[in-house]
Amino acid sequence: MSSDPQGAEPNIGASPTRISNPELRHEASRAAVWIGMVGLAVLTVYISQSLLVIFGAMVFAAMIDGGVRLLGRGLKIGRSWRIAIVLVSSVAFLIWLGWFAGSQISQEAAQFPAIVETQMIQLFEWLDTQGFAIDISDVQGLIGQAISGFGTVTRALGGILGGLTTLVVVAIIGIYVVIEPRLYERGVAWMMPAEKRHEFYITVSIMAYTMRRLMFGRLVGMVVEGIFTWAMLALYGVPMAALLGILTGLLAFIPNIGAVISGVLMVLVGFSGGTEMGLYTIFVYFLIQNIDGYVIIPMIAKKTVDLAPALVLAAQLIMGILFGILGLFLADPLLAMIKVALERRAQQNEDGDQAVIRAKEEAVAALGDA
Template sequence: MTMEQSAAIDPEPGPNELRDPFVRKELKRASVWLGLAAAMALVVLLIQPLLIIFGGLVFAAMLDGGVRLLGRVLPIGRGLRLLIVMLCAVAFILGVFYMTGVQVAAQAEQLRVTLEVQANRLISWASTSGLMPGRADLNGLAQQAMGSFGKLTSWVGTALGALTSLFMVLVIGLFVAMEPRIYDRGLQWMVPSDMRGEFAITIERMAATMRRLLAGRLAGMLFEGVLTSLCLWAVGVPMALLLGILTGMLAFIPNIGAFVSGVLMVAVGFSAGVDTGLWAIAVYFGVQTFDGYVVIPMVARRTVDLPPALTLSSQILASTLFGVLGLALADPIVAMIKVALERNSERAIAEDSGGT
């Protein structure tokens, strides 16, 4: 017998063979980390279309809330209720533009001119007082700031891009609101079968939270817009109707929206005189105080109570990273994350209780 024939052959797999359990385990671990890195890269690259899709889901939640509310008084099919909600929304928008279109258009042009005049006055006063650099240096700084900010929001920098994004949000929201169960089943199909029950519960809670959040937000927008218009008109502030509409629209973005509407309100008020400007300041603080201490707590008890510091921080981060659309959708995103974390905590507590 030769030496080759007498040599013992080791039947165990080598470390470079896929049959080796250790190699297979390490490959699975590496594939998980690579998949996670690839998913994060895709989210970064596709954040703009993802935000548009999420905006469509927010709009779908608004439509679904109206359909459910209408279902309490009209026992008809979901499709007919959705059609009624869409027709009412379109009729409201067209009615507002028809009744106030000419006035709002004239006031919008007057508002632009007024803000330019007030801004120039403020800059001139600050420059002569030594509080700000000269106009040439200031223009250079402003151009640099706008240039850096424009890089973050270049995808909505044109009217065509903004209208296209808005159209896609409306279309996605309408399709999802028409047949929500189809998309719900599709999402569940993408989840492992043993996790679909938990996933369905989380999605249902997210949808209910979104409906409550948007219902409260719309109620707050309506309240702030109407009350601001009436108060400004009562104290003689010009362009009260337009300022009320802008205040109501900006109320969709808490904290930052109130600040922007306040700046507009005060600037227009002082354009008509010192007394009118002081009245505008009083109206702003009065409406915001009443809204913050009376309306928001009442709405928050029935909707979603998000801490103000968390809301403002999320808005700053979202606006810096994703631009205007990120700023508008910061609250719904935080609310959805909050629901997911709360559900995960409940499941962990239930598992610990069952284990003990």
């Protein structure tokens, strides 16, 4: 019996899975790349909801980080203390909002769907008298479905239970990220090629800056619209002024769609108190939208990215259909980040082209000198 020399590896031959033909190996490698890309795309679709939750956590972290940086301009204390102040203030505001919504306007919230339904039925009855062929029974069914959604929104003001788990996950991840943002940034950069990391850090820095400004402007718009709506409606004695102010402020987070929904609700409640009150609510709505459109939005766009309204609306519709209310809320920030990335990529290409042109000019100048 023969034996191999001590320490030598036995000659066991080629693996049965080895492709001996170099051309076939090349084609198999290419096929493996395509299969991997398709698998990655399928995996992305499968976990898209989780990815959206993570992005929501990034948006939340950007909002907290913006508040921390703003406090840092006036309070020369450690970052951890400023984070604690922002978080405690946010929790205190949510507790106050829940108490106010639950104790002060709970009865109004319960009556709100009935008022909206009554006004919608009266509107369609008036249209029917003007010659429009409308079946009131079908309309009532549609209104009932819509009112159930409005009722969910108003009940959520008294105690947010739907989607609570998602909100908690978003908040926890966001807090972890805002405490040590560089740790997670380095972790993502570590998975990238070394030559791409510098550009990654620059792009992420621009995205974070844009996101902070975008969220700050959005919060300012929410506060201004909510308070202004409440003050103008309460001044005229419109019913449920506080509830409409809260709804208008919350819906202001969603551009375009939020304004339309809040305006319809405001006008319907206004006409429940008569024609003059209804006309006044229409005036208030257009006044608020003009302030938002000509003052707040330009101020935000000047500091962040200027997104086309049609593009934002299309993104909201797509994200809303795919991911529901969470996708609707995050469509605008996601679109802004995509635009920042594309603009950065275009700037890189432009810088590369300029470098090539300068190199050619220097080569031509060198040949001329020779």
